[in-house]
Amino acid sequence: MNPTALVPLVVLLPLLGAAAALILGRHRRAQIVVSTTVLAAVAAAAAVLLAEVDRTGRGVSVTVGAWPAPYGIVLVVDRLSAIMIVISALVLLGVLLYAVGQGVADRHRETPVSIFHPTYLILSAGVFNAFIAGDLFNLYVGFEILLSASYVLLTLGGTGERIRAGVTYILVSLVSSLFFLSAIALIYGATGTANIAQLSVRLAELPQDVQLILHLLLLIAFGIKAAVFPLSFWLPDSYPTAPAPVTAVFAGLLTKVGVYAIIRSETVIFAENDLTTLLMVVGGLTMLVGILGALTQADIKRLLSFTLVSHIGYMIFGIALASVAGLAATVYYVVHHITVQTTLFLTTGLIERFGGATSINRLAGLLAASPLLAILFFIPALNLGGIPPFSGFLGKVGLFVAGADAAVGADAAGEIGPGTSAPDWLIWTVIAVGALTSLITLYALSRFWNMAFWRGRDELAGYESVLLSSVQEAPDGGVVTATRTTPWLMVGVTTGMVVLTLLLTVFAAPLFDLADRAAENLRDPSVYVSLVFPGGVE
Amino acid sequence: MSASLTLVLVMGVLFGAGIATMMERSLTRVLIGFLLVGNGVNLLIYLMSGTPGLAPILGEGVDGSEISDPLPQAFILTAIVINLGITAFLLALLYRSWWLAQLGERGDLVDDAAEHVEDAEETADLIRSSAADDQAVQEIIVASDEEFESGDEELDPSAGAGGREESAKREHDASARRPGRRRP
Numbered sequence: 001m002n003p004t005a006l007v008p009l010v011v012l013l014p015l016l017g018a019a020a021a022l023i024l025g026r027h028r029r030a031q032i033v034v035s036t037t038v039l040a041a042v043a044a045a046a047a048v049l050l051a052e053v054d055r056t057g058r059g060v061s062v063t064v065g066a067w068p069a070p071y072g073i074v075l076v077v078d079r080l081s082a083i084m085i086v087i088s089a090l091v092l093l094g095v096l097l098y099a100v101g102q103g104v105a106d107r108h109r110e111t112p113v114s115i116f117h118p119t120y121l122i123l124s125a126g127v128f129n130a131f132i133a134g135d136l137f138n139l140y141v142g143f144e145i146l147l148s149a150s151y152v153l154l155t156l157g158g159t160g161e162r163i164r165a166g167v168t169y170i171l172v173s174l175v176s177s178l179f180f181l182s183a184i185a186l187i188y189g190a191t192g193t194a195n196i197a198q199l200s201v202r203l204a205e206l207p208q209d210v211q212l213i214l215h216l217l218l219l220i221a222f223g224i225k226a227a228v229f230p231l232s233f234w235l236p237d238s239y240p241t242a243p244a245p246v247t248a249v250f251a252g253l254l255t256k257v258g259v260y261a262i263i264r265s266e267t268v269i270f271a272e273n274d275l276t277t278l279l280m281v282v283g284g285l286t287m288l289v290g291i292l293g294a295l296t297q298a299d300i301k302r303l304l305s306f307t308l309v310s311h312i313g314y315m316i317f318g319i320a321l322a323s324v325a326g327l328a329a330t331v332y333y334v335v336h337h338i339t340v341q342t343t344l345f346l347t348t349g350l351i352e353r354f355g356g357a358t359s360i361n362r363l364a365g366l367l368a369a370s371p372l373l374a375i376l377f378f379i380p381a382l383n384l385g386g387i388p389p390f391s392g393f394l395g396k397v398g399l400f401v402a403g404a405d406a407a408v409g410a411d412a413a414g415e416i417g418p419g420t421s422a423p424d425w426l427i428w429t430v431i432a433v434g435a436l437t438s439l440i441t442l443y444a445l446s447r448f449w450n451m452a453f454w455r456g457r458d459e460l461a462g463y464e465s466v467l468l469s470s471v472q473e474a475p476d477g478g479v480v481t482a483t484r485t486t487p488w489l490m491v492g493v494t495t496g497m498v499v500l501t502l503l504l505t506v507f508a509a510p511l512f513d514l515a516d517r518a519a520e521n522l523r524d525p526s527v528y529v530s531l532v533f534p535g536g537v538e
Numbered sequence: 539m540s541a542s543l544t545l546v547l548v549m550g551v552l553f554g555a556g557i558a559t560m561m562e563r564s565l566t567r568v569l570i571g572f573l574l575v576g577n578g579v580n581l582l583i584y585l586m587s588g589t590p591g592l593a594p595i596l597g598e599g600v601d602g603s604e605i606s607d608p609l610p611q612a613f614i615l616t617a618i619v620i621n622l623g624i625t626a627f628l629l630a631l632l633y634r635s636w637w638l639a640q641l642g643e644r645g646d647l648v649d650d651a652a653e654h655v656e657d658a659e660e661t662a663d664l665i666r667s668s669a670a671d672d673q674a675v676q677e678i679i680v681a682s683d684e685e686f687e688s689g690d691e692e693l694d695p696s697a698g699a700g701g702r703e704e705s706a707k708r709e710h711d712a713s714a715r716r717p718g719r720r721r722p
Contacts, residue, residue, distance in 0.1 A: 189586035
């Protein structure tokens with residue numbers, strides 16, 4: 001079959017679904033049916049695309065409205081895009097069902113408005129559009145679509161703390177969008193095109209210093225979105241206040257869209273301009289600063305937001321290695337991190353309902369109260385901390401092996417272009433920082449586990465421990481309304497997500513092979529270029 | 539290709555003024571700053587479209603060098619639409635933020651008068667009417683103007699972030715609203 005017909009559907013279906021859901025605003029059940037059907041359809045379409053793209057070994061490119069490539073809008077799906085769309089669609093679908101379960105149980109107190117489903121679908125459309133954009137300006141539009149939807153979702157209900165958190169988030173996002181748009185304008189001025197494939201050829205012809213300025217400008221815009229240190233300050237302040245499903249999907253997906261854009265900019269757009277040393281340093285700092293922030297948090301949502309920032313560092317490290325093995329490990333790590341971080345936030349939502357709090361100082365005795373909840377937290381927590389045999393361990397080992405190979409120069413055949421420019425001692429240092437970060441993640445999460453799950457409820461009053469001496473409560477006190485029933489749908493979805501993280505472990509070998517092939521596609525920008533311009537480009 | 543110096547200067551001024559305004563604490567000024575910088579970026583895109591003053595129309599017998607590049611203009615149109623939407627959202631957000639800062643949770647409560655009305659329709663009208671909201675807003679503005687004139691330089695009469703909490707406390711008595719039923 002011809003897969004090109006499926007490519008636009010990935011964006012069109014959510015947009016049409018959003019319109020339908022908006023019209024059906026008064027019929028909650030119909031809305032639910034529309035949005036789940038749409039996301040399931042996108043997941044199916046993306047799976048077919050992935051199978052097809054992987055079988056042929058090349059991607060597919062679609063020129064929208066049949067306008068020829070450099071003038072019209074091009075949609076490109078190669079292995080990397082297809083992998084990202086599949087995993088995002090699955091996660092979006094899972095979180096949507098979780099939100100439905102929560103909404104039904106709470107009589108829509110948390111998400112009282114009929115706009116939740118349309119906005120959620122528009123967010124999905126923006127995410128998918130960013131993944132298939134073959135045009136820098138279309139990528140910007142994708143970003144804007146998902147950001148606008150995220151503004152609405154973050155400030156849902158308009159309570160005081162959400163507005164406060166929303167203002168920070170929105171202003172930071174606006175600044176990043178302005179950076180992005182200015183970068184596009186300057187790149188267009190320098191090359192006369194916004195088509196990514198054509199840019200890859202034309203930017204390489206520019207003087208190195210001009211390339212450097214444009215490259216940095218673009219990286220700042222993407223770095224803010226991906227929450228890379230020092231551009232990550234906004235994230236832990238804005239994500240935790242949103243409703244649990246919204247936080248989960250933001251944490252899982254939105255930063256990864258930024259990471260995806262950085263992968264594209266390093267491998268295709270600015271393949272000839274080397275910033276790997278800078279990325280290496282930034283990646284190491286992101287890991288370390290992020291996880292040190294997590295150590296001092298009493299609130300589990302804030303703690304997880306800091307680990308989110310910290311683990312972005314691993315992906316930046318993998319990109320900075322500029323080798324096929326490094327990129328393959330990054331792709332695998334992105335997939336692992338999307339699922340595991342989303343799962344942890346969903347579990348936190350359950351803890352919040354079940355324990356009536358999110359603070360380490362107020363939670364206790366959850367293991368005795370709900371062994372299932374304990375398992376649902378324990379497995380992804382170990383996974384995130386990098387305990388074998390989980391996917392977090394495999395991803396980190398893949399990154400470290402690729403790093404060691406790059407440092408000793410053992411993998412000359414797998415290097416992309418001239419390979420990384422970072423000195424060997426720097427690579428070793430970042431590997432050490434990565435191992436340390438993994439251990440501190442484990443420490444922070446097992447501390448929460450000890451206090452919230454193992455500690456008996458009777459020990460809670462007057463509990464003193466050196467473990468808790470340095471933690472700080474969330475600024476707004478993390479007030480949570482009293483316990484309500486926990487519907488089976490929420491628990492079922494969270495269990496399903498945990499099973500998905502386990503599947504990433506069980507099928508690690510074929511997935512790593514797939515990531516390897518995706519990275520192999522990224523090795524040479526001419527692969528991407530020939531996809532859009534089969535007859536060559538001037 | 540030659541760029542217009544005037545446009546370059548205007549763009550520079552827009553960027554400079556916008557960034558300076560964005561540094562302010564007050565959210566309305568941040569919004570104004572965002573609008574200025576956004577227009578600066580639009581001009582920057584326009585500057586990339588070639589010699590100014592030419593039409594972006596490629597007719598028969600027209601040489602490619604005699605038209606200006608239409609693509610940046612399409613970019614600008616898209617960017618303007620996006621900016622418009624985001625500005626509308628930001629205005630709503632600022633209003634909500636200001637409302638919460640001035641009235642807090644009380645802002646979401648329904649007037650007592652509405653509760654004592656027997657007739658259901660009349661109640662609904664009262665709840666829906668913006669008159670009560672407008673009245674409360676007007677009172678706050680008048681009160682904060684008076685404070686401003688009486689030498690309280692710290693207090694920003696616009697939707698500023700500084701001193702809003704204190705002001706909200708002071709407005710507590712000035713407001714005609716009393717706790718009551720939650721607005722549906």
